[in-house]
Amino acid sequence: MNTAKIAAIKATQTNMERKRMRLSFVSSLKDCANKKDLYQGSRIHADIRDSGFLETDTYLGNMLVSMYIKCGEPVRAQQVFEELPARDAVSWNTLIAGYTQQGQGQEAQGCFQQMQSEGLTPDAITYACILKACGSTQDDDMGIKIHADIVSQGMLQKDVVLGTALVDMYAKCGLPQKAQRVLEELRVRDIVSWSALIAGYVQQEQGQEALSCFQRMRSEGLSPDAITYACILKACASTQDADMGIQIHHDIVSQGMLQNNVVLGTALVDMYAKCGLLQKAQKVLEELRVWDAVSWSALIAGYAQQEQGQKALGCFQRMQSEGLSPDAITYACILKACGSMQDADMGIKIHADIVSQGLLQKNVVLGNALVDMYAKCDALQTAQKVLEELPIRNVVSWSALIAGYAQQEQGQKALGCFQRMQSEGLSPDAITYACILKACGSTQDADMGRKIHADIVSQGLLKKDVVLGNALVDMFAKCGALQKAQKVLEELPVRDVDSWNALIAGYAEQGQGEEALSCFQRMQSERVSPNSVTYTFILKAMLTS
Known part of the structure; x- marks a missing residue:
């Protein structure tokens, strides 16, 4: 509609009529946003534009941006935003928050940078929204810069929401220790702050730290809510702490939280299942009013x-x-x-x-x-x-196939898959290496085994993976390189019954019974208890010694 026509409409309307019309638009946009009614919202947008309100009414423009965001149309929201004759911090906050809620963190970060380039100063709401975007993109570099800006402006002294957003950002960026330092420096911390930190530790599979935070939170007199309980149940599952899980289950039931909360019910089922208490898990599920x-x-x-x-x-x-x-x-x-x-x-x-x-x-x-x-x-x-x-x-797909071929002692096919995987630019992980070492053992390909050993050592994988160490010992033993197998075993940071069994089996298979018995004695001197596999090979060694 052209400017002259808009002016003509305005001329025929009294101020009172335009106020009533504006209020109607505001109410209708809120209703469309709540119902996610994009069709009706688009019609109201057309009416607002035809009535000429967008030329002067930033508030109504911001509401239109918000409506499109809530209807899941961030591109339309951006189009409206760019057509606004004037935009303020609220306009930017609405758009940034919208992109963040839609999981489009990079777009939100782009808006934040453009906002600053236009000379507008972010407020606490802007910072809280952009910190959420940094968490979703795991951009801790940007998060650290924003943290510094917030501190320099003294905002953390009076805004618990902003403090919680910082804790949440660091937790989602995989930096729970940094998140904890921020939390401990907050003047006021609440259940949301602690829940964000607990969730961060759980995400990093640091269940004991999560449980410790939970205890500290309670010692401060804060009562867990459903979100906290769901997070801490995951920690109980990862640490297999069924006793703590049972206590939390009791607390949840006593507070009547299971009545309509399917997320909490699912967290309980998952905790019992991962703790191996499957009958208990099934009983919980069957008692839930709602399941999915x-x-x-x-x-x-x-x-x-x-x-x-x-x-x-x-x-x-x-x-x-x-x-x-x-x-x-x-x-x-x-x-x-x-x-x-x-x-x-x-x-x-x-x-x-x-x-x-x-x-x-x-x-x-x-x-x-x-x-x-x-x-x-x-x-x-x-x-x-x-x-x-x-x-x-990905590497998991190939590892599953390599494991299958290795299990069926089709070592050459396993090695072929390993080479194809690498030709696709995929790097093996500890599981892949363990599987391919099994294939090298079955084909007695000690040369390939040595190459893989070198790769494993160069990546420092033996420092934290006992299964991989055992696979190396087993591979060298099956290839008849028993001195090499023993050297690898002695250099392992941790060795268990499987490590010793692999070496004992190698000596027994090669008819070197005395060496097998010597390993058995050393194993016992290290307080590693033999199992049925150990005794099978020891009996074989005794017959050959």
Whole structure:
């Protein structure tokens, strides 16, 4: 509509009428935002534009930006924003917050930089929003700069929300110790601050630190809310601290929190399942008033982890009978159960369901679970075919296939996959190396084993992975390089019964019974308890000595 027509409309309206019209627009935009009614919101936008309000009314312009954001249309919001004749800190905050809520952290950061380039000073709300964006993009460099700006302006002294946003940013950037230092310097900290920190430690799998923070929080007289309890239950699961989990379960029930909170109920099921208390986990799930696919997936995952495949399948079928549709996580869990039972027929049916729903196009974890299931069911050609058809494959996909070939003593094929994986630019991890070392042992390829040993040492992987150390000892022993195997074992930072078993087995297989018995005595002197495998090879060694 042209300027003359807008002027004509304004001329025919009294100030009172325009005020009423403005109030109506404000109310309608709020309603559209709450209902996420994009169609009606777009119509109101047209009416506002035709009435000429956008030329002078920044508040109404900001509301339009907010409405589009809440309707999940950040691009339209940006278009409105750029057409505003005047924009203030609120305009920028609305846009930055919108991009952040939509998980578009980089766009939010771009807006923040443009806002500053236009000479506008961020306020506490701006900083809180951009810190959330830094957390989502894990941009701790930008977060540290913003932290410095906030401190220089003395904002932390009086704003608990801003303090909490800083704690949350550092926690999400994988810096929970830094988050804790910020929290401890806050004049006022609340349940939200502590929950952000606890969640950060849980995310980094530092369950003991999370539990310690939980105890400190309570000692300050703060009562956990549902979010805190859900986080701390994850910590109990990661540390397998069932006693603490049971106490928290009791607290949750006594406060009546389980009545309508499916997230908390799911966290309880998951905690009991990961602590190996599967009957307890199932009882909790069945007592929930509301359950969803995530609750059932947590239970199915627990049974699959404990290699109770039939029970996992039973839960899967019950879940479907309740009218709940499996999601990608459920399918990944049930494929693990099929692999543990070597139930290829059920795996094939699930594969068909996954393909029919188009889930493989966007979920690498599900693709990996399929490769792993077929490999464990000894359908290695199918596993390789699935892998080659995946739109995205990673080191986990290849490791599952390599493990399958190594398990079936098809070492040459495992080595071929290893080389193809590297040709795709993928770097092996500790699991890949352990699998390929098994293949080197089965083919007695000591030269390749030595090369892999060198790679492992150069990456410092032996310092923190006892399984990888054991795989090296086993590989050299199977290749007949027993002195090398013993040297590797003696250099391991940690050795266990499996380390010694690999070496004892090597000596026993080579008919060197005295050396095997000597290893057995050294193992006992280190207070490592033998198991049935040890005794099997010791008996063999005694017969050959």
